[in-house]
Amino acid sequence: MKVAIPQDSLARALGIVSRAVPSRSPLPVVSNVLLTTDDHRLKLVATNLEIALTVWIGAQVSEEGTITVPARLFSEFVSQLKGDQPVQITLPPRSRQLNVHCGRDEANIGGMPADDFPVVPEVTDGQRLVLPARGLRRAIEEVVFAAARDDSRPVLTGVHVQVADGVAELAGADGFRLAVHRLRLPAPSAEGSPEPFSVNIPWSTLDHLGRLLSESGDVQMAVNGERTRALFRLDDIELVTQLIPGTFPNYQQLIPTTYATRARVSVEEFLHETKIAAIFARDGSGIVRLHVTPGEGGGPGSLQVSARADEVGDNRGEIDAAVDGEPSKIAFNSRYLIDVLSVLEPGELALETSGPSNPGVLRPLGHDDYVHVVMPMFVQW
């Protein structure tokens, strides 16, 4: 193998695939990155066996070849090389030592045969669809944080993606909150709109994918016929992931359709006051108390955000709120509020509540594509 590649594109590609490399693995070859010449390109592959990332970069290929080398070592070395020089990669025939040469720097890296590297499965025989990159990125950001991190209910560690009627609905939920984003799909092509389907994608896969998505362009998604794997294809990147088996619970029934109190507030102000209250809530099970008070005589109402911890202290902060309905109080875990408020776009949101023991609902105003449901904490007021 003999290849020359611009340093910056090699460093970028290694940066991308390295995210799939597990920090520890029972299978040593998995901590390596697979390098393969592919026509006029170099293909880089890394996998943690749950997801596999593949990146192609343009290269000057003088001799075909393939090898795996330790991902971390190779990536760190390449990232330190000078950007104005091409990186020469040479693997002599029947050798396992990869020679890397750039300007006046040179290294020999011991590798393992490409045959030992896990085969990235094909995803061919199922559904296909096209997703807008920017919209998908936002949907992932607004949903992934709500998926369960512990696997006591394995299906909840996935984000449920349901495709039907020109919409991909993404839903993430743990035991205490639910985030649902409806992503409108581009107008169907000549082939017609995709068949409805639903899958559970590991939250970590979507987290990886979200970081790869740009502000424009499309993402192609494919699911195999058995619904065990999915593929995402960006320009020169492919991500293949295992899917989580099982039926995602029916979450529609968790979304309240009525409310007793609705308060319209600024997302930024609400987040700011919640962060302040969280400082005091730290010693008191993370409880943040909200009091919504309707305005009197045409004046604005208010949302008071407070916290207290025995023997530590307490705080109160207040922001304007346009209130519809009766005065209300409700308590939330500060982390759950901060999680959702941090991912909403600047603007206004509506907080809808139906008493201190029923789920609260947050809806950004101006987008009917997102809803967040969070279970309040039971506290003694």
Added chain:
Amino acid sequence: MPQTILHADLDAFFASVEQLDRPELRGKPVVVGGPPERRGVVAAASYEARRFGVRSAMPMARALRLCPEALRVPPRFDRYAELSHRVMAIFRSITPLVEPLSLDEAYLGVTAEVEAHGGPERLARSLKERVQRETGLVVSVGVGANKSVAKIASDRGKPDGLVVVPAGKEAEFLHDLPVRDLWGIGPRSEELLHRAGVETIGDLARLPAEAATRLLGSRGAELRDMANGVDPRPVVTSRERKSVGAETTFPRDLPDGPELRAELRQLAEEVATRLRHEGKLGYTVTLKLRYHDFRTVTRQQTLARPVDAGDEVERVAAALLDGLGTAGARFRLVGVTCSRLVERGAWQPDLWGAVADPFADGPGRTAPAQAAEGQRPQD
């Protein structure tokens, strides 16, 4: 440095509380428990009733046959918890090292307090007097160099007992006592020991270690040590409670039936009372059953919403028992435990809690019944 441990045990606690609150019951045989027509069992019997042979965990119908003039009162666990709280507070004013075993019983680590009180006997006497003066209840006290000796000592003195076993005199105190007085020796173990010619604690103490293990299984060595007055278990206090449980060993093996169910109800109520007493709620209810042959099984269920009410705990425990397939089986012990505890004051309810079985089609959160097969200590 030798330890001094005090075991304090309220005499006929539930029954005494009833006699305290209702003067007309004083001096009379009182039994606390559910009505015989609902197959109630005796939760407590006053000493007047015990003279007729009435004992705890006995079917109420039998108790009333033994002692027809007995006055039966339904249990009021909240009231018992309240008085228990006051008694424990008195204990804690004497030493911070208090390990409650149940509502009416605790170990006190008093090694550092003995001298200031003028010796173990004076300390024990002042404790008894304070409990009597401040609550009207009578407590029996045993003092010894370790838990096992202190507990046996308080038992020997009942009622209104005060027994101090001087350091170094443990063997002398224990050796002539019947072996069943030893903590951990039930009727079944007693029978096995009797058959092997072991009648007294002294006999067990003199048994070769292998013989003790052969007779009593894995607990053999520990029990033999205790028989020799050796018990290294420390007084454990202020641990963050991970669970609250109660169990009863029956005087004779019981089939699944009204008596067992009544006992289950009582245990559930006791556990729930203690949860409320500690300001906790529990998500998981565990049922423990020991079969006549010492095989022990546990079954547990985790709920969507934590509970602290007796009927809720009972309902779950009873459903677990229903799921066990108990036909033909006989049980020697039943226990109920609540775990995964949260503070009553502030807990995070589950979003799915309000929804009927949202995981019906998918993997569940917790297997509704997890089995744990116990060892047979006799094998």
